[in-house]
Amino acid sequence: MQILLAKSAGFCFGVKRAINLAFNTAKKRGKVFCLGPIIHNPQVVEKLKLSGVQEKESLEEIEEGTVILRSHGVSPEVMEKARRQGLKIVDATCPFVMRSQKFVRRLTEEGYFILIVGDRKHPEVQGIMGQAKGKVLVIDSPEGLKGLKRSERIGVVTQTTQTLANLKEIVAQVLERALEVRVLNSICSATAQRQLESRELAGKVDCVLVVGGYNSSNTNKLAEICQKVNPHTYHIEEAGELNPSWFKGAKRVGLTGGASTPNWLIDQVIKKVRDFEKNRAKA
Numbered sequence: 001m002q003i004l005l006a007k008s009a010g011f012c013f014g015v016k017r018a019i020n021l022a023f024n025t026a027k028k029r030g031k032v033f034c035l036g037p038i039i040h041n042p043q044v045v046e047k048l049k050l051s052g053v054q055e056k057e058s059l060e061e062i063e064e065g066t067v068i069l070r071s072h073g074v075s076p077e078v079m080e081k082a083r084r085q086g087l088k089i090v091d092a093t094c095p096f097v098m099r100s101q102k103f104v105r106r107l108t109e110e111g112y113f114i115l116i117v118g119d120r121k122h123p124e125v126q127g128i129m130g131q132a133k134g135k136v137l138v139i140d141s142p143e144g145l146k147g148l149k150r151s152e153r154i155g156v157v158t159q160t161t162q163t164l165a166n167l168k169e170i171v172a173q174v175l176e177r178a179l180e181v182r183v184l185n186s187i188c189s190a191t192a193q194r195q196l197e198s199r200e201l202a203g204k205v206d207c208v209l210v211v212g213g214y215n216s217s218n219t220n221k222l223a224e225i226c227q228k229v230n231p232h233t234y235h236i237e238e239a240g241e242l243n244p245s246w247f248k249g250a251k252r253v254g255l256t257g258g259a260s261t262p263n264w265l266i267d268q269v270i271k272k273v274r275d276f277e278k279n280r281a282k283a
């Protein structure tokens with residue numbers, strides 16, 4: 001059985017940067033806090049915990065010390081609150097997310113209404129929303145445009161994990177509702193590349209494994225894309241979830257992983273699939 005691994009599987013630049021910042025800060029200061037999970041991968045979060053990075057749900061739970069702001073970024077209100085509390089801030093916001101925040105801040109100051117294409121519950125979107133001072137609508141599909149009033153000027157920005165097809169469809173319709181439209185194509189190129197590669201991979205194999213956190217937006221999106229091309233797609237977080245029956249008769253297995261999936265988890269999955277193969281040969 002051949003295992004085809006997507007070249008782009010594993011940590012992206014922004015996640016690597018955030019994880020390194022967290023490990024290095026914990027090493028220097030002994031104990032640090034992180035607002036929410038630093039990345040959407042429970043296995044990595046557990047490793048960080050053992051190194052001294054403690055996850056907290058809100059700033060109220062942190063009395064003093066250092067707080068790491070994760071790669072998804074935070075709203076200006078949260079940043080301001082952390083400063084007022086006298087906490088030392090280590091900002092691990094991905095530079096691509098920071099670019100979206102700056103775009104929205106500038107356009108809001110210039111009087112634009114902001115449209116965000118993404119999931120309003122996702123922390124990245126909430127951080128960007130905070131820059132728009134209430135003049136904002138978040139939608140995840142063209143249907144959501146029903147809630148958009150005609151406006152002179154509209155600024156459009158996307159969550160980094162969105163697809164270009166969705167953005168294009170939405171922008172085409174926004175043009176009919178405004179005199180002036182400014183768009184930041186903030187889809188992360190690492191994400192776009194990963195989606196393209198995974199889609200191609202899914203078409204070439206008998207079975208696809210998508211490895212990554214169930215709470216990871218970009219991993220879920222990958223699973224959705226692969227599922228559309230190949231119904232034998234399985235989203236797993238770790239090797240222990242693999243089921244030997246998935247590989248019966250399979251000649252080629254495709255493997256991809258989200259931006260927050262570490263290589264060691266992917267290696268464990270490959271090893272387990274190989275073990276199934278050996279056991280089958282012995283039987």
Ligand code: SF4
Nearest residue numbers: 012014094096160188
């Ligand atoms: S997926 Fe892209 S935007 Fe998100 S953290 Fe990674 S590099 Fe940054």
